[in-house]
Amino acid sequence: MSYQSITEEQWATVSCAAEEALELKKYAVRLSAKLKEYFDDEHSRARLGVKFEVLGDDTTWRIESVFGVARAHLRIFANEAGLYAKYLIERQNKCPADQPVWQSVWAIHITLQGVAHPGHDSAEPINLRASSNHTDDAMVGLGLSLLYALGQE
Template sequence: MAFREFSEDEFQHVRCAVEDVRRIKRRAQSIMEGVKAVLESAYPKENWGVDLQLGNDGFVDISSPYGKARARLLLSIDDDGPRGRYLIEKSIINRLDQSEWRPVWAIRLDKAGIYAGDESTRPLDFSGFHSEEQYGELALSILYAIARGPVE
């Protein structure tokens, strides 16, 4: 693999790395707190059966009727600048009868918004009356991804 020299424009994406990462982590924490609040309300708790335990530094333990999962916050940059990605992974037993984590879904965060999945081009609207609906959509998406399991 050949490595190239980076441009001044590319350096601009990391000049404020500490604040950029802090901002993404705050948004990510807020998202999972909103999802957790929805899951702890009466109907989802009784019918969906998903429990989120928020950990440090973007880690989330998830239990569901379809098995254990976790969410890990991954930080990086792309051509548009800093970004975060909550990678949702399900615990499975592989062919060697060993436990391993396999990706099942993701939530993207960048300066333009928060996206349900990697391929979504429509940012979620967390303003006003829409916020609980959007957190509910994320909660159901996480549950569905865990239930569906890894796509192979």
């Protein structure tokens, strides 16, 4: 593996890494709470059969569905535009030796502007700073997208 030298413009994007990471985590906590609220709704629980747990750090998820067990971890990354967060969603499968293995099935990106991008940047963005019906509607789409991703072969 070759390693590139880091330019001044690149290292400038991490000059406020601690406070920006904290801001990203706040958005992730808000996203976690909204998804939990959606999946815990009586109607959603009956129709979708999803058990969505937010674990101790408020950014890690454990998900049980008809498609099995899944998990999601938040990671902070840097690129030329600055810091961003990424939820990596993994489904538990079995290897040929019948041992559990985790397979990446989907991702959610969160920007410093408080916008979540489900799957990839061209998906409908979700404003995590807003508290509106549009955000609630977006959580329905996000929850269903997450469930669909877990069901992919």
